[in-house]
Amino acid sequence: MRRGDVGWGVLVGVGLAALGFLLYQWGLSYPLLNLYAQMTFWLGVPAVFNLVHSVFGYGELGKNLAFMGAVGVWLALHPFLAWAFRRLGWAALVLGFALYALLGGWLAGLVYTALLGLAGWGRGRLARPVLEDRARRKTLMALGLLAVGAGVWRGVRAQAQNAVRIVWEKIAGLSSEITPQEKLYYVSKNPALFDPNLKGKPYSLEFVGLVAKPLKLSLEELKSLPASDLTNTLTCISNPVGGDLIGCARWTGVSLKTLLDRAGVKPEAKWLVWEAADGYRESLALAELPPEALIAYAINGEALEPRHGYPTRLLLPGRYGMKQPKWITRITLSEKEEIGYWAQRGWSKSALIRTMSRIDVPGAGARLRAGEEVFIAGVTYAGGRALERVEVSSDGGKTWQKAELKPPQGKFAWQLWALPWRPMAGEYTLQVRAVEVGEKVQDATRREPLPDGATGYHTVRVRVG
Numbered sequence: 001m002r003r004g005d006v007g008w009g010v011l012v013g014v015g016l017a018a019l020g021f022l023l024y025q026w027g028l029s030y031p032l033l034n035l036y037a038q039m040t041f042w043l044g045v046p047a048v049f050n051l052v053h054s055v056f057g058y059g060e061l062g063k064n065l066a067f068m069g070a071v072g073v074w075l076a077l078h079p080f081l082a083w084a085f086r087r088l089g090w091a092a093l094v095l096g097f098a099l100y101a102l103l104g105g106w107l108a109g110l111v112y113t114a115l116l117g118l119a120g121w122g123r124g125r126l127a128r129p130v131l132e133d134r135a136r137r138k139t140l141m142a143l144g145l146l147a148v149g150a151g152v153w154r155g156v157r158a159q160a161q162n163a164v165r166i167v168w169e170k171i172a173g174l175s176s177e178i179t180p181q182e183k184l185y186y187v188s189k190n191p192a193l194f195d196p197n198l199k200g201k202p203y204s205l206e207f208v209g210l211v212a213k214p215l216k217l218s219l220e221e222l223k224s225l226p227a228s229d230l231t232n233t234l235t236c237i238s239n240p241v242g243g244d245l246i247g248c249a250r251w252t253g254v255s256l257k258t259l260l261d262r263a264g265v266k267p268e269a270k271w272l273v274w275e276a277a278d279g280y281r282e283s284l285a286l287a288e289l290p291p292e293a294l295i296a297y298a299i300n301g302e303a304l305e306p307r308h309g310y311p312t313r314l315l316l317p318g319r320y321g322m323k324q325p326k327w328i329t330r331i332t333l334s335e336k337e338e339i340g341y342w343a344q345r346g347w348s349k350s351a352l353i354r355t356m357s358r359i360d361v362p363g364a365g366a367r368l369r370a371g372e373e374v375f376i377a378g379v380t381y382a383g384g385r386a387l388e389r390v391e392v393s394s395d396g397g398k399t400w401q402k403a404e405l406k407p408p409q410g411k412f413a414w415q416l417w418a419l420p421w422r423p424m425a426g427e428y429t430l431q432v433r434a435v436e437v438g439e440k441v442q443d444a445t446r447r448e449p450l451p452d453g454a455t456g457y458h459t460v461r462v463r464v465g
């Protein structure tokens with residue numbers, strides 16, 4: 001490479017970065033920004049990430065330095081293009097296109113390559129490739145080898161990343177993403193003996209009140225209607241922070257909306273009133289009905305057990321269990337609200353799920369070995385609001401570290417999270433908190449479950465020795 005290549009390359013790099021920024025305002029993707037994203041992604045490998053953040057902290061500084069780094073790499077790449085130009089002439093544009101398209105997609109690839117060509121032409125480099133044929137062939141071969149090498153390297157890197165990737169099933173003590181029916185928590189207002197057992201009994205679900213055409217459907221009739229699936233997290237409003245009155249399953253049933261359309265809801269109807277075989281009553285404003293609401297008859301591909309609502313139960317994703325009657329028998333469209341069984345007893349009327357996170361492992365009071373790598377891991381759920389990340393503290397909330405967050409199986413599915421941890425000897429206070437999209441940090445205020453559901457961070461003390 002010659003000095004002229006460096007000068008020209010850096011100049012072109014600066015020019016394209018500046019021009020690209022303008023084009024970016026117009027909606028064209030910005031390869032430099034993607035280079036930055038890619039670089040921070042590499043830095044996101046936990047070990048490197050921790051190192052970088054221990055030096056620069058979590059604030060703006062680290063981020064801005066990373067962007068400066070990306071600019072540096074961008075500027076350093078262009079002298080190579082200048083060099084390629086001198087050796088190859090027009091063929092160098094293919095190289096340029098490969099680079100830009102890789103970073104910015106084909107459209108940005110075309111635009112940037114055109115600009116690069118313009119700059120090269122301007123300098124008169126394209127007109128006179130200086131090499132004779134043999135040297136040119138050699139250069140092409142070297143570049144070919146380089147491309148193969150890059151491909152191999154990408155493959156190896158993908159492998160390495162797979163190796164770092166967390167194998168969720170292998171974290172002993174971590175909840176499974178889908179809770180088997182026999183492991184799902186159970187809550188009922190009734191002493192167990194008085195729970196309805198409708199197995200082998202006649203059953204029907206009625207739609208009455210302000211409807212054009214009252215409906216009465218047997219279990220068989222319900223099952224013959226088009227089925228919908230819903231991965232839904234069920235949790236009780238009385239669950240304490242860190243408690244186990246929560247689980248997530250894949251439910252099957254009939255969309256409530258479909259059934260309401262069949263019955264024909266009259267315009268005066270404002271409330272849905274639910275009634276169950278045990279006399280349990282609840283209600284919901286029609287306007288607040290989530291489109292995913294389901295009359296479920298199966299869980300994880302099995303029929304519901306009597307204690308979980310056989311033959312059918314209502315699922316209202318986003319609300320606590322108390323809003324979701326089991327053994328549901330009648331739905332009345334009404335002008336009036338019905339104060340539900342638990343609301344009459346002082347609990348929330350809306351019962352919207354509050355954002356929670358729980359440490360499954362290590363357990364409270366666990367004793368760990370110094371220098372040995374373990375996982376701090378658990379579950380989190382924000383009632384259908386999207387989560388940005390989960391953070392873990394090992395010093396009682398003074399500093400926080402980002403954990404790995406497994407993508408959810410659906411909008412209303414809980415999520416697994418985990419953080420590899422290799423502690424030195426000592427006593428640690430572990431805490432976890434979820435952060436919703438929009439930097440909405442989980443509520444740290446300690447609140448008892450009554451009346452609106454518990455808040456506060458789950459805290460676990462462990463000893464390492």
Ligand SMILES: Nc1nc2c(c(=O)[nH]1)N[C@H]1C(S)=C(S)[C@@H](COP(=O)(O)O)O[C@H]1N2
Pocket residue numbers: 184185186187188189190234235236237276277278280307308309320321322323324325326327
């Ligand atoms: N008919 C009826 N439905 C009910 C209840 C009840 O007592 N009766 N309890 C509610 C409460 S408070 C909760 S948390 C969930 C629990 O459902 P599960 O036992 O299937 O986990 O059911 C809800 N549905």
Ligand SMILES: [Mo]
Pocket residue numbers: 187235236237238320321322
């Ligand atoms: Mo509940």
